[in-house]
Amino acid sequence: MGIRVLIAEDHVMVRQGLRALLDREGFEVVGEASNGYEAVQSTTAVNPDVVVMDVSMPVMNGVDAAQELSQRSVKAKAVLLTRHDDDQYVLAALRAGARGYVLKSQAATDLAHAIRQVFRGNLYLSPGVSKVVVEAFLSKADLPGDRLTAREREVLKLIGEEKTTKELAAVLNISVKTAESHRTRLMQKLDIHTTAGLVRYAIRVGLVEP
Numbered sequence: 567m568g569i570r571v572l573i574a575e576d577h578v579m580v581r582q583g584l585r586a587l588l589d590r591e592g593f594e595v596v597g598e599a600s601n602g603y604e605a606v607q608s609t610t611a612v613n614p615d616v617v618v619m620d621v622s623m624p625v626m627n628g629v630d631a632a633q634e635l636s637q638r639s640v641k642a643k644a645v646l647l648t649r650h651d652d653d654q655y656v657l658a659a660l661r662a663g664a665r666g667y668v669l670k671s672q673a674a675t676d677l678a679h680a681i682r683q684v685f686r687g688n689l690y691l692s693p694g695v696s697k698v699v700v701e702a703f704l705s706k707a708d709l710p711g712d713r714l715t716a717r718e719r720e721v722l723k724l725i726g727e728e729k730t731t732k733e734l735a736a737v738l739n740i741s742v743k744t745a746e747s748h749r750t751r752l753m754q755k756l757d758i759h760t761t762a763g764l765v766r767y768a769i770r771v772g773l774v775e776p
Contacts, residue, residue, distance in 0.1 A: 569685050572597040572612065572642070574605035574619040574631065584618065584673070591678040602626030606634045614642050616681050621648040621659070622774050627723060629662045636663025643684040647673060656691065658719065666690040714755065719773065721748040725761065726768025 571593045575581040578600075585595050597612045599605040602619065603626045609617050617635065619628035626634070632644040645666030646659050656667050665684040668676050669692040676692050683690040714722065724734045735745035749761075758764055768774050 568592055568594040569616060569681060570594045570596045570612075570614040571681060572599065572605065572608055572614040572617045574599040574602065574608075574617060574623065574628070575647070576600050576620065576623045580620075584677075587674065587677065588618075588681075593678070593681065600624075602628055602631030602634075605631045606638075609635055609640055609642050610638065613640070615685055616645055617642045618645045618647060618677065618681065621646050627773070629659050629664070630720075632659065632664040633662035645677070645680050645684055645690070647677070660689075668692050714752075718748065718752055718755070721745075722752055722764065722768050723773040725749065725752070725764045726774035728765060 571588055573581055573584050573588070573595060575584060575598075581598055581600075585598070588595050596614050597608045599608050601623045605617060605619055605623075605628075606626070617631075619631055621628040623631075628644075628646045628648075632646065635642060635644060643665040644663060645668060646664045647668050647670055649670045659667055666680040666689070668680050668690070672692045676690075680690040680692075720738070721734065724737060729737065731745045731749060732742055734749070735742045738745065740748075749764075752764060753759055756764070756767060758767055765774075
């Protein structure tokens with residue numbers, strides 16, 4: 567029996583391309599999802615061996631979905647796909663429970679190998695991702711400049727999606743004043759002094775797609 571894979575990607579054409587690639591490689595694609603929430607629900611329902619997820623998805627991103635799956639102690643191992651190789655977000659993905667991190671630019675050559683490696687219980691990072699990330703993950707140390715908390719990354723993602731302060735407060739179920747405080751602290755930590763600058767930063771590190 568082949569390795570059973572679920573694909574989570576919000577762009578239909580990309581999802582179809584991934585399915586075709588995995589079919590050619592002999593994997594059994596047992597489900598598809600268009601966001602992280604659907605990925606978690608589908609994984610619980612069909613129990614795949616590996617879940618291939620885009621990092622930047624609506625409703626729930628791939629990193630948060632990987633963390634949710636890890637907390638549910640499902641057998642499926644998460645492989646995340648992204649266009650970005652920013653060390654801090656690779657480390658965040660590994661700490662969330664992802665076992666593979668594949669750059670989209672290398673997916674055609676790397677993804678099948680990554681799936682087989684994580685299925686065997688190994689960790690897989692695309693060539694080009696810094697070895698410093700693995701060392702930090704294994705030693706439970708922080709990377710230089712790894713300054714954002716999980717909540718701050720969540721706030722940054724919402725700002726990257728161009729949510730207003732009022733919308734941000736509603737999504738996070740916090741007061742508008744607290745939401746504004748989170749935005750102000752992010753600007754101070756990142757030394758970015760405009761909302762547009764925060765949006766560009768969120769895109770650059772892969773929290774949202776441009």
